Every structure is written in structure tokens, then in C-alpha cells.
Amino acid sequence: MSSPTPSIQDPFKAWKFLVLPTLKVSDVFSLFLKATIAICTFVSISLVFYSFLNQSQWQPCPECHKSLISDHMKITNGNVSGDFYEKTNISHVLFGIGGSAKTWNKRRHYTELWWMPNITRGYVWLDQKPPENRTWPDTSPEYKVSADTSRFKYTCSYGSRSALRIARIVKESFELGEENVRWFVMGDDDTVFFIENLVMVLAKYDHNQMYYIGGNSESVEQDVIHSYTMAYGGGGFAISYPLAKELVRVLDGCIDRYASFYGSDQKIQGCMSEIGVPLTKELGFHQVDIRGDPYGLLAAHPLAPLVSLHHLDYVQSIFPKLNRIDSVKKLISSYKMDPGRVLQYSFCYDLTRNWSVSASWGYTIQIHPSLMPAKQLESAFRTFQTWRSWSNGPFTFNTRPMSQHPCLRPVVYFLDRVERVGDGTLTTYKRSVQEFGQVCDLPEYAPVLAVKLVNVTTSTSLKPDIWNLVSYFSLLAFLEKL
Structure with a gap:
């Protein structure tokens, strides 16, 4: 018996009524053109209507490019002479330091700690002639007087109009037309730069691209009020030549558009947003937006070269029994011996004694008479408070409390001296005497308290290339998460 032949139906038969009639090419083009004109007209009318209703909110940027810059734009820097592949060095950096004629004589000592006449390039920009x-x-940078800024708007009720002048330092520095400049570095008159490390950091980046490099505030309350995407001016920030060229073109109009912003650095960041270049964060730039004792911050420095310190007049001296200037000089003494290693933090365990030992090279040693978890050791002791409210946090990094009880804190040693030994160094740290002579009388503390000095030796200086490896492995770790 033969099986019935299955019927095959046209699956598209039911849809034939949707098939368009035959059209000429000219008709299709005409319909498409009419539809496009209709859509564009509708969108244009909608935008005009929206703009009319929102005139107070819509602020155009006439100086900005018509197209958004979504990535770092590569631009050939015609102002750079010599070998294109020459490695960035200090001669390629032009500093712009915000100062005041009235306060410079008092605050210049911080700048003179790092300024090297006839080597470093740049100017202190004053509000008036001294x-x-x-x-x-002679030990200070040459000064220049900033241009008048009375024509610009400033509407921040709790700020100072000096922010306008300081924001324009990068523009006035650029317009000097100095040759062979790759980076414009801005800072305050109380910013201490560690210039070898600064150059080391900048050399990682292509100066022919648009880069805006710096760091945030340590206090979350400051970042919330101002911005997480802003390079804080006191900690210093760097702008590559191509970006400076574009910034100079839009800056004056941009300053007026952000008249309500408090500080010069906030205004600069607003302009960067319009240009389309984000902040590249480097952890070695330190605004030092903290109060109290900076010990905990410096004793657990992040894995990055120390580039700058700021606000040193607003915190306690970083070394006991020394004034602020002499304290920084002492830190600089170890920095000069091994720039890349200064403040680099590490810890280890002495399993024979059950000790945990941590070191911030060139600054301090801590010994705990017990085996501490690594997670605790890598967190900074909270010896300081927030900048604005003097609170115990939050901060932009992990902290742990520093107990006042001598049996609940490590035995602390501070740098005593540093010397060159062959290709390496020998640093000696001396035990710090606690206030009021308080020491722990528990038996496990006795062996540690018997240690008066700690010697740390290094066989070689920390080479700059190590930071390229750090960046490389950080990138690999990031890519693995994707």
C-alpha cells in the first residue's frame, strides 16, 4: 500500500500580500530622500524647541571641536626638536608654580628643596611684582607676573578669584613659546616634587599624545565635593604638549563656563572634559588632604614612585623632633641615594622569632612581635584625619586604627642615616621613643625593645625599568578580569 504523498506548501504564500509592487529606481530614491528630509526636519524642530525651553541649562562650547575626542589623539609636536626617539628627561619639562608675592618668601623653602637652578625649567607665577x-x-625659580583676570567671571561664594589666575598658568606658560617642551607640570608654592621620579613616570607615556596625569585627594569628602576625575593641583599634574595646545585654545571661554567652580584644578578638569581627555591617575602624586600625623600614609606607600608631597604645613612633621623643612630634607637624603626606592613598602616574617617586619624604605621600620595577616600589614595605620571634617574617614585607600596602647602597636624605627655601599645602600633606622616614655611590659615585646637599630642593605639601586614591569603586569591583571 502506497503511502500518501506529503504536500509541500509555500511558507511565504501567506506573506505575498506584503510584497511591494514593482518600483523604478528613481521612485525608490525619491521616497528615500523625502523620508530623510522629513525625519531631519522633525529632529531639527525638536532640538530647536528643546533648546528654547532649556536655554539656561544649555551652554555651548564654541571653541571645542565639532567631533568628540573619545581617545587620546596622536598629534605630532612640532615644538619638539632633536631626536624624535630621545628619552624624556628633565629638560623636556616646564614647571608652572602658583605663588603669591606676599607669601613667596615664607613658602619658597619648599620649592627650593627640589628646584635645581640651570637644570629645572619653569617659573613662579605671582599676582604682582615683588x-x-x-x-x-637665586635659589628660587625665575618669577613672572600673571595677566589681569578681572574680565573673567567667578561666582563661587566660598572661594577666591586667585583660582582664575592660577588656572591660566598653563596657558601663559605655553604662550611663552619655549622650545623642546614635552610636558607642562603645574604645582603650588608648597608642593615638593621628586623630579627624578616625576621624569620616570612621564617617560612611560608618549608625549606626542594627549595626556592629563595626576592624582586624587586622599579624603573621600574632598573627592565627592570636587571630583574623582580631577588631578588635584597641590599634588601637581602634568599635561602633554599636544593637550596643552588644545587646552590653551579653549581655556578662557571654559573658565567662564565653569565660573561656579571653586579651584583652578577643578576648572582645568572641566576643560579636559570638554576636550574629551580623561585623567590618567598615578599613585605617586600626593595632595596630602589629611590632618594630623602623616606617618601612616607615608609608612604604607602604594606601589608607585614617590612624585610629590603637598600641604606639609598642615600636617605634623614627618620625622619626630625635626621641624617640617628639616624633616623633608631628611627624606630627600634617602631619595637622592635611590630615587625609585624611597618610601617603597614591603613586609616579611621572621619565623624564628614570630615577628612581622615592615619597611618603608628611607623612612621607617615597624616590628610586630607576632605574625600579622598580610591584609592588615598592607593597610595604612590611621594616624591622620580627613581634610575638611577632621574625621576618621573615609579615605581612598584602606586604613586600620593605630592604638594608643603601647602593647597594641608595633615598635617603630625612623631613618637615622643613609650611606652608599658599593652599588647599593645601607640605611639605618633608630627606635623611636614613645611619648611619656610608654613602653609595653609584656614579655613578647622585650626582645623587640632590645633592638635599638635596624640596618637595611640593598645590593643595587632600583632601576627605572622596574616600573614599566609594574605597569605591564597591572595591565595583564586587568585584561584577565575582562
Whole structure:
């Protein structure tokens, strides 16, 4: 018996009524053109209507490019002479330091700690010419007087109009037309730069691209009020030549558009947003937006070269029994011996004694008479408070409390001296005497308290290339998460 032949139906038969009639090419083009014109007209009318209703909110940027810059734009820097592949060095950096004629004589000592006449390039920008009866010190950078800013708007009720002048330092520095400049570095008159490390950091980046490099505030309350995407000016920030060229073109109009912003650095960041270049964060730039004792911050420095310190007049001296300037000089003494290693934090365990030992090279040693978890050791002791409210946090990094009880804190040693030994160094740290002579009388503390000095030796200096490896492995770790 034969089986019935299955019927095959046209699956598209039911849809034939949707098939368009035969059209000429010219008709299709005409319909498409009419539809496009209709859509564009509708969108244009909608935008005009929206703009009319929102005139107070819509602020155009006439200086900005018509197209958004979504990535770092590569631009050939015509101002750079010599070998294109020459490695970035200090001669390629032009500093712009915000200062005041009234306060410079008092605050210049911080700048003079790092400034090297005839080597470093740049200027202190003052609000007015210094008194004629005062000789400008040879140890200070040359000064220039900022242009008048009275034509610009400033509407921040709790700020100072000096922010306008300081924001324009990068523009006035650029317009000097100095040759062979790859980076414009801005800072305050109380910013201490560690210039070898600064150059080491900048050399990682292609100066022919648009880069805006710096760091955030340590206090979350400051970042919330101002911005997480802003390079804080006191900690210093760097702008590559191509980005400076674009910034100079839009800056004055941008300053007026952000008239309500408090600080110069906030205004600069607003302009960067319009240009389309984000902040590249480097952890070695330190705004030091903290109060109290900075010990915990410096004793657990992140894995990055120390580039800058700021606000040192607003915190306690970083070394006991020394004033602020002499304290920084002492830190610089170890920095000069091994720039890349200074403040680099590491810890280890002495399993024969059950000790945990941590070191911030060139600054301090801590010994715990017990085996501490690594997670605790890598967190900074909270010896400080937030900048604005003097609170115990939050901060942009992990912290742990520093007990006042001598039996609940490590035995602390501070740098005593540093010397060169062959290709390496020998640093000696001396035990710090606690206030009021308080020491722990528990038996496990006795062996540690018997240690008066700690010697740390290194066989070689920390080479700059190590930071390229750190960046490389950080990138690999990031890619693995994707």
C-alpha cells in the first residue's frame, strides 16, 4: 500500500500580500530622500524647541571641536626638536608654580628643596611684582607676573578669584613659546616634587599624545565635593604638549563656563572634559588632604614612585623632633641615594622569632612581635584625619586604627642615616621613643625593645625599568578580569 504523498506548501504564500509592487529606481530614491528630509526636519524642530525651553541649562562650547575626542589623539609636536626617539628627561619639562608675592618668601623653602637652578625649567607665577626693596633669591625659580583676570567671571561664594589666575598658568606658560617642551607640570608654592621620579613616570607615556596625569585627594569628602576625575593641583599634574595646545585654545571661554567652580584644578578638569581627555591617575602624586600625623600614609606607600608631597604645613612633621623643612630634607637624603626606592613598602616574617617586619624604605621600620595577616600589614595605620571634617574617614585607600596602647602597636624605627655601599645602600633606622616614655611590659615585646637599630642593605639601586614591569603586569591583571 502506497503511502500518501506529503504536500509541500509555500511558507511565504501567506506573506505575498506584503510584497511591494514593482518600483523604478528613481521612485525608490525619491521616497528615500523625502523620508530623510522629513525625519531631519522633525529632529531639527525638536532640538530647536528643546533648546528654547532649556536655554539656561544649555551652554555651548564654541571653541571645542565639532567631533568628540573619545581617545587620546596622536598629534605630532612640532615644538619638539632633536631626536624624535630621545628619552624624556628633565629638560623636556616646564614647571608652572602658583605663588603669591606676599607669601613667596615664607613658602619658597619648599620649592627650593627640589628646584635645581640651570637644570629645572619653569617659573613662579605671582599676582604682582615683588617689592623693589626685596632681592629675588637665586635659589628660587625665575618669577613672572600673571595677566589681569578681572574680565573673567567667578561666582563661587566660598572661594577666591586667585583660582582664575592660577588656572591660566598653563596657558601663559605655553604662550611663552619655549622650545623642546614635552610636558607642562603645574604645582603650588608648597608642593615638593621628586623630579627624578616625576621624569620616570612621564617617560612611560608618549608625549606626542594627549595626556592629563595626576592624582586624587586622599579624603573621600574632598573627592565627592570636587571630583574623582580631577588631578588635584597641590599634588601637581602634568599635561602633554599636544593637550596643552588644545587646552590653551579653549581655556578662557571654559573658565567662564565653569565660573561656579571653586579651584583652578577643578576648572582645568572641566576643560579636559570638554576636550574629551580623561585623567590618567598615578599613585605617586600626593595632595596630602589629611590632618594630623602623616606617618601612616607615608609608612604604607602604594606601589608607585614617590612624585610629590603637598600641604606639609598642615600636617605634623614627618620625622619626630625635626621641624617640617628639616624633616623633608631628611627624606630627600634617602631619595637622592635611590630615587625609585624611597618610601617603597614591603613586609616579611621572621619565623624564628614570630615577628612581622615592615619597611618603608628611607623612612621607617615597624616590628610586630607576632605574625600579622598580610591584609592588615598592607593597610595604612590611621594616624591622620580627613581634610575638611577632621574625621576618621573615609579615605581612598584602606586604613586600620593605630592604638594608643603601647602593647597594641608595633615598635617603630625612623631613618637615622643613609650611606652608599658599593652599588647599593645601607640605611639605618633608630627606635623611636614613645611619648611619656610608654613602653609595653609584656614579655613578647622585650626582645623587640632590645633592638635599638635596624640596618637595611640593598645590593643595587632600583632601576627605572622596574616600573614599566609594574605597569605591564597591572595591565595583564586587568585584561584577565575582562
